[in-house]
Amino acid sequence: MKKYRLLLLALGLASPLAAQQRYELNSGWKATPIANVKADGQAISQSSFATTDWAPAVVPGTVLTTQLENKQVPDPFFGMNNNRIPDIYKTGRDYYTYWFVKDFKEAKAAGDDQVWLHLRGVNYSCEVFLNGQKLNKKTHHGMFLRQTYNITPYLAKDGNNRLAVVVYPPDPVGNPNGGQGGDGTIARGVSHQYVAGWDWIRPIRDRNTGIWDKVTIEKTKQVNVKNPHVVTRVPGVRKPEGPQAPATIEVTAELENPTAKKVSGVLQYTLDGQKVSQKVTLPANSTQQVSLEKLALQNPKLWWPNGYGPQNLYQLKMQFLVGKTVSDEEDVQVGVREIQTKWNATTQSMQVHLNGQKIFIKGGNWIISDAMLRFTDARYDAEIRFHRDMNLNLIRVWGGALVERPEFYQACDKYGMLVMQDFWMSGDANGRWVDPMKLEDQWTRRQYPNDHRLFIESAADQVKMVRNYASLGMWCGGNEITPPKDILTALQDSILPKLDGTRWFVPYSNSDSMSYNNQGGNGDGPYGIQPISRFWAHRTYPFNSEVGSVGVGDYESLERFLPAANMVPPKYLGPKSKPTEKVDSVWDYHTYIGYEQYLLPYGAPKDARDFGLKAQLVNYDQYRALMEGFSSHMWEWYTGSIIWKTQNPWTAMRGQMYDYYLDPNACLYGLRNGSEPLHVMYNPVDTMVMITNNTFEVKRDMMLVVDAYDMAGKKTNVTQVIVEINPSMSKKYLPVNAVVRQMAKEKGMFLSLQLQDFNKKVISNNFYWLSDAKGEYSGLKGMAKTAVKVTTKQTAKDKIEVTLTNPANAPVAFFNRLALVNPKTQKRILPVFYTDNYVSVLPGESKTVVMDYTPTSDVTAPVVSVEGWNVEKQLLPVASSN
The missing domain is CATH 2.60.40.10 (Immunoglobulins)
Incomplete structure (x- = not known):
């Protein structure tokens, strides 16, 4: 032992690695289509080869991001622009086969020093050349297989080096015929499948061909x-x-x-x-x-x-x-932690345990940060922070995309988001169902991809890449389908036990080993808007991997990607009980999903702005109820739920808590409310007031305060009672049926639920608007205005505190949307993180919201916008904290 301590002492004197360097080759690239070049890689990769007429390239990036940067194509996220970009299925693969070249300085290594080239992701195959030498003996294949080359022998004596990479698209590229994953053949390769189109995205025209992930140089000693x-x-x-x-x-x-x-x-x-x-x-x-x-x-x-x-x-x-x-x-x-699982015999589903404690899963499905693979640390951080702000604790990375990048996992570690990581399979493309949109039959598709060895090798490599992150909680063989038997066997019997060995492996996303689907069906969904009561009273799958609703943004969100001529609301045709929504063709192209009859009780939308506002009321209600309903049956019916879905990597009009531009809508705040760890809530089915406690502590000495308000703001106290609740449970307390029935009958009402400590500090607050006896929000339609006083204060360089005060004897100041605005453009600053939004303020009371943002040089004095259902829009300067 003494000898061991002396060794450690000696090692403590070791000199730092002066030559240790890692740097990214992320600028100064050039690119050109392969058709424009007759020379081979040996010639192109020599600095004497002229590239003066080549275009600046985006690396990491794709052919399409390079074309967009050079204004060769319109923004495919706006309007119908994506239809104006040639699709690879029609152009042929050569059209999107490109050379990428990068000149960089790196001196010849001395002695036993080594220099390494790392390519973290190329889609789909490539040849790599440096200074006239071909580095890969065989063509590299596979989107999810890292490449490393020891380039020590090939560095130029004068330190001026040229890297040249020719990138070939996937083969086959798939026919984007409107099916999920197009005709399915995109799944023949070891690549992402959504690029051939899905029900929430249109096809990515180059299928994301390119050097899509980081290229780095690393220098070591021996x-x-x-x-x-x-x-x-x-x-x-x-x-x-x-x-x-x-x-x-x-x-x-x-x-x-x-x-x-x-x-x-x-x-x-x-x-x-x-x-x-x-x-x-x-x-x-x-x-x-x-x-x-x-x-x-x-x-x-x-x-x-x-x-x-x-x-x-x-x-x-x-x-x-x-x-x-x-x-x-x-x-x-x-992150020091241990993940375990335990079968819950009551729910017939798996429970997730962490550090010995059971965790009720409140999750969201994640596709990818950006459909064109434009990843940044800042965007990852913002998106994961939004998920934290929704009070979620898990993100599932869907199998039609990719194993997420280390930077994604770093953000999940930071914000406490467990991750369920799928491998690259989907029930749609890989043959779970008979599908007339698919080119090949189920039996053929069940054997996708063509190269099983490549899939297995890629899976092992990606496991090594992300296995150290505390947030990685479970692996999943595929979305709604198991991989072919030899791949599944390799994953569960070899790769994961050998290379990881610490995480739960689910054969596929709705497997009976995760959630015994004794209700029948496919084990997930529904995906559209639902009656609020259904979330509470209808028992679905006990660990539902995909369940969701609507999610259209407000007017400011819509105008970012819809042309002015298409800013028109849906028209409601047919019977009021089940109308048919007729929508603009651009809305349809951006995969609008209908609000059906659930928006009409607020009044048919007069214009796009009115539609956006009323959609937010529905959004808030839907996602609050979704999580409240699941939480109300915690450990009795459910061990978890994962929302389909919480974000969009394209300008789609469904399934999102914030839009592609990182502007949150009311879904986020309804979900934030319904998912809070200690939460008071109202069950609309039996009118019970309930509390759910998703913590490890007994919560005692709380005052439950239930108040009712009419449309004029008159308050009726329903009850005040001291309550307590044990850890990790939901509990019923009292019904409020009589009050609700009496007060809501004519015009509807408001119901305020609060948990207060003994200093009257509010520790959980919930505010419902309830319809009249006919199911209409008749009182809201004619609600009187109120003059809310708004004060602002800059509390730090990146934080603004906004307080809304509603006068006594006024009606409720209902559903106020706060924003931080650029005074020059009158556009919202994005992203901004709010402690709450779409807030309502009771008569004679105040509510404070903190805005957290990143100051920029072009907006030195942002202004605060406040606008509510019955509150006129105000734009206010921000007062100094001094």
């Missing part, structure tokens, strides 16, 4: 540290606060020695001030995996999902040292 793997073991049942029993840290890594001589050294890592090391000797031209001694981490700071505790993260630094010189190092973000 030995390269690759694919570090950190596993955290957290035995027992834990709580977020208080002293913790030790956790166990298990660490492995791959070490590559590309030199012609053996190398001896020490692999070590440091975590929370503790160091663990292992002597290693690597033979020449070899790679081996090394396991380090387990570490008992004392009193660990644990990582918890959103709503259950903090998202503590550690930074682990791993190094390989030769003598006192660091040959290579890797940094790993570590």
